[in-house]
Amino acid sequence: MSKMSDATVTIRKACAADAQSITKLGADVFTSSFGHSVQPHELQAYLDSAYSLEAITQDLADPLKDTIAAVGLNGELFGFALVTRGSSEPCVSHLEDKIELQRIYVDSAAHGMGIGGLLSRAADELARQKGFRNMWLGVWEENHNAQKAYERWGYKQVGKHDFVIGTVVQTDYIMAKTL
Numbered sequence: 001m002s003k004m005s006d007a008t009v010t011i012r013k014a015c016a017a018d019a020q021s022i023t024k025l026g027a028d029v030f031t032s033s034f035g036h037s038v039q040p041h042e043l044q045a046y047l048d049s050a051y052s053l054e055a056i057t058q059d060l061a062d063p064l065k066d067t068i069a070a071v072g073l074n075g076e077l078f079g080f081a082l083v084t085r086g087s088s089e090p091c092v093s094h095l096e097d098k099i100e101l102q103r104i105y106v107d108s109a110a111h112g113m114g115i116g117g118l119l120s121r122a123a124d125e126l127a128r129q130k131g132f133r134n135m136w137l138g139v140w141e142e143n144h145n146a147q148k149a150y151e152r153w154g155y156k157q158v159g160k161h162d163f164v165i166g167t168v169v170q171t172d173y174i175m176a177k178t179l
Contacts, residue, residue, distance in 0.1 A: 011122045014067035019057045021077040027051040029105040042166025070115045079106035081119040091159025097133040120153045138172035
């Protein structure tokens with residue numbers, strides 16, 4: 001697939017009407033990325049807590065969170081990013097004016113079209129407009145494609161932490177960049 005032009009996709013602030021699409025896309029991407037690494041009942045319990053319609057609706061209404069949507073000409077959701085103020089991580093505690101890129105998900109059918117980069121740049125701009133100077137994220141140690149994308153977008157690994165799904169403890173690399 002060729003790079004998607006900026007004119008084909010619109011990056012905008014997500015709204016309550018996007019909740020159902022974000023719920024589905026978030027659950028689909030999380031399942032395809034991590035589902036093989038945990039028991040089905042543990043995956044479902046995580047999806048029920050993090051990607052239920054109620055959880056996504058709460059994220060969209062949370063004043064400390066901003067969700068950005070990448071939508072096509074017909075309104076279809078290609079991806080989304082979620083930035084969160086006030087989250088903490090010990091290995092980035094020394095960074096001033098920091099914000100977390102909590103999620104950046106792109107529909108697998110749209111991989112390679114530049115949507116992740118568009119969302120990343122929009123998240124950076126949003127953070128800058130709100131006065132942040134640093135952004136950090138956690139990425140699973142086995143998600144090499146995401147790690148490569150984050151490196152292209154200027155992130156560097158600065159530490160790691162445990163990410164728990166049910167009884168499974170995975171390692172996330174913590175990456176950060178100056179905006």
